[in-house]
Every structure is written in C-alpha cells, then in structure tokens.
Amino acid sequence: DSGVTQTPKHLITATGQRVTLRCSPRSGDLSVYWYQQSLDQGLQFLIQYYNGEERAKGNILERFSAQQFPDLHSELNLSSLELGDSALYFCASSPSGRNQETQYFGPGTRLLVL
Amino acid sequence: AQTVTQSQPEMSVQEAETVTLSCTYDTSESDYYLFWYKQPPSRQMILVIRQEAYKQQNATENRFSVNFQKAAKSFSLKISDSQLGDAAMYFCAYRSQNTGNQFYFGTGTSLTVIP
Numbered sequence: 001d002s003g004v005t006q007t008p009k010h011l012i013t014a015t016g017q018r019v020t021l022r023c024s025p026r027s028g029d030l031s032v033y034w035y036q037q038s039l040d041q042g043l044q045f046l047i048q049y050y051n052g053e054e055r056a057k058g059n060i061l062e063r064f065s066a067q068q069f070p071d072l073h074s075e076l077n078l079s080s081l082e083l084g085d086s087a088l089y090f091c092a093s094s095p096s097g098r099n100q101e102t103q104y105f106g107p108g109t110r111l112l113v114l
Numbered sequence: 115a116q117t118v119t120q121s122q123p124e125m126s127v128q129e130a131e132t133v134t135l136s137c138t139y140d141t142s143e144s145d146y147y148l149f150w151y152k153q154p155p156s157r158q159m160i161l162v163i164r165q166e167a168y169k170q171q172n173a174t175e176n177r178f179s180v181n182f183q184k185a186a187k188s189f190s191l192k193i194s195d196s197q198l199g200d201a202a203m204y205f206c207a208y209r210s211q212n213t214g215n216q217f218y219f220g221t222g223t224s225l226t227v228i229p
Binding site (some may be wrong): 002033037041042043045048056058088090092101102103104105107108 | 147149151156157158159160161164166205209216217218219220221222
C-alpha cells in the first residue's frame with residue numbers, strides 16, 4: 001500500500017458525460033501527478049500540482065481539467081467523454097525534501113466509456 | 115523531449131534463474147533520476163528501484179539490481195532468483211529535473227516466470 005488513495009476504483013459511464021476522479025496523496029506529500037494508461041500502453045503524464053498550484057502540463061486534453069485543494073487532495077475532471085477516454089487513470093504523489101524525486105502511485109481508477 | 119525505450123516487449127525466465135530487462139533513454143541533461151516500476155495483474159504501480167544519475171554506484175534492492183551506464187544512456191534491471199510473484203509488466207522511467215519533474219515512461223516489458 002503506497003498511501004495514495006483514489007476513488008472510485010471503477011467507473012462506467014456513457015459518451016458525452018462528465019466524471020470526476022479523486023485522489024488523496026500520501027500524508028505530507030505536496031505534489032500530485034495524474035497519468036493516463038490506455039489498454040496495453042505505457043503511462044502518459046497529464047498534469048502535476050504542487051501545493052495547490054499547477055506545476056507542469058503534459059498531454060492533457062482541453063476536455064480534461066484538474067485542481068488541487070487546500071487539503072492537498074486533487075480531482076481530475078473529464079468532460080464530453082469519448083470512447084477513447086476509456087483507460088486506467090493513476091494519481092501519484094511525491095514528498096518534499098528527501099526522496100522528492102520518487103513518485104508513489106495510487107491503485108488507479110478504471111474508467112470505461114460506453 | 116526525453117524518450118525512454120524498452121526494446122523487449124516480452125521476456126520470460128525460469129523460476130530461480132536470472133533475467134535482465136533493458137532500458138535506454140535519450141536526454142541532454144546531466145542530472146536526473148531513473149526508476150523501475152512493476153505493474154502486476156492488479157495494475158498497481160509499485161516502485162522497484164531508483165538510481166540517481168550523479169551516483170556511479172549501481173542501485174540494489176534485495177534481488178533487484180541495475181546496471182547504469184550513463185555514457186551509453188542505458189539502465190537495465192536484473193532480477194536474480196526469479197520468483198513467480200515477479201511476473202508483471204515492468205516500466206522504466208526517467209525523471210526530468212527541468213520540466214516540472216514529470217516522469218517519462220517506456221512502453222514496458224511483460225515478464226513471465228515459468229515454474
């Protein structure tokens with residue numbers, strides 16, 4: 001158990017809908033990262049937040065957005081969903097100070113768009 | 115942008131034997147970090163081992179060790195005394211120092227352990 005929690009574990013929805021994925025980082029970790037893993041694919045970096053501020057952006061679609069709240073949990077919002085958005089979405093967190101370069105992953109949220 | 119290449123989509127090893135998974139990367143940076151993550155069928159991403167580029171000594175974690183060749187931009191993972199529980203997808207990852215600390219992942223190597 002990495003200490004990173006993600007909810008829900010599974011999500012089934014229809015095209016055109018909007019969903020919100022939630023992540024709670026490890027206690028004390030200020031950085032949160034979101035990744036997308038499609039079937040049989042590697043992980044694609046979406047976005048990073050550090051202490052509430054956006055720090056880096058990767059291949060995140062305009063239909064997707066994220067934020068990090070004062071209690072450091074983060075939410076990834078996916079809208080106007082398409083079949084191709086079906087994937088496993090990971091959240092990861094990293095500590096400040098020592099070992100800040102290491103990311104610890106949550107169990108992921110499996111999204112299925114029908 | 116940095117790229118990470120894992121040229122072996124699939125590998126297999128006999129139980130108790132040793133296997134080496136390959137990873138190469140492309141970067142112009144001198145300071146960075148490299149990682150191996152394991153993804154078993156549960157699809158949880160589990161950190162296996164990490165290496166700091168400024169350290170010449172190869173990292174080891176129990177049965178897992180790396181062969182880090184900075185000049186060749188190579189970072190292979192050696193698994194000794196392979197166990198059935200080692201069967202998983204293994205991802206090599208590069209962590210940039212200069213672009214928001216994001217990770218760049220390879221496409222993975224699927225390891226099968228044969229009893």
